[in-house]
Amino acid sequence: MTWWTTVPGLTPVAAYDAGRVSGAQLLDGVGSNHITATATLVTADFIRKNIKGNNAPMTIATPIPVPVTGVIAGFWRVDTHATPTVLLAKTAGGGGDYMLHLSANGNGWYATANGVGMQYGGGSTTWDADHFVAMVTRGTDSILYIDGVQVGTALSSIYTMSHIGQVGWGGGVQHQLALGQPLYAIGVWSGTATQADIQALEAAVKLELMGEVASYRGFDAKFGVLGLCPPDPLIPNGLKNIGFTPSLGQGLDMHFGGHGQITGTVKNAPASPVQRRVVLIDDSTQYVIRQTFSDPLTGAYAFTRIALDRTYTVLSFDHTQAYRAVIADRVAPELMP
Structure with missing residues (x-):
């Protein structure tokens, strides 16, 4: 399963992310309708995979019809050096048609046709x-949803452009991805979407581009996950062994890594599988050492490559707020196969 197939009720039309790049092209994960930049795309993977803007629009091979009922989403860094932000436009220079557009003062998102x-x-x-x-x-x-929360009020469809032809407007340097401005993903789907669906897409793309977090102590507004090595639990003042460590993907980490695993399934009443955020806490230090999202179809989750010589607490949160969090403490890992 890929991030763009997370929601069963939405049919992917096109999907692009920074993990699918070839030269100057951002490859379409659904078909072959690739996006082409004016120069070779510069990629980076700190803290999550991204491509860097180059002050020029990027062209979609075949303009994508905007679905009458569907979702058009972008995940990128809203940068003060690229104001106003226009992520998607119909043609070069805009032609008065663009979407996912933030005003120069940051006080309003617009749709224009x-x-x-x-x-x-x-x-x-x-x-x-x-x-x-x-x-x-x-x-x-x-x-419009920003980070899973609806903003403002609904707009008439007269403000929805008919096709998506490029990334960036091309009406000036400030109307496309600025030099070095990170872009993570873009997707288009047809079908009816709920707020929970939008939140699921966001969670899935962040998880796929970042990978499993080795250890962290909080979230950072710019980078998403701030990965900090916890202090040695045997040192009361917590002053030794504190440092910055990057996300280690599926690899072992020096503090909590090993050959163990904890697996399970998240279900709601009456025992239907659901996708929810699941957090793993080390019982001896009370540090959050992993987080993941359960599979939307099966509800399954797994924490792999964790230490065998300790127990853990597993927490599952319901972002729809229909149910209270579910907790299981003193969970012992099993040996990975």
């Missing part, structure tokens, strides 16, 4: 931070 635009509203957006922005088309109107 045939030279006529309107603001969703919703207040200011944090600059120099990663945002997952999803426009949900609903036939006669559209709504």
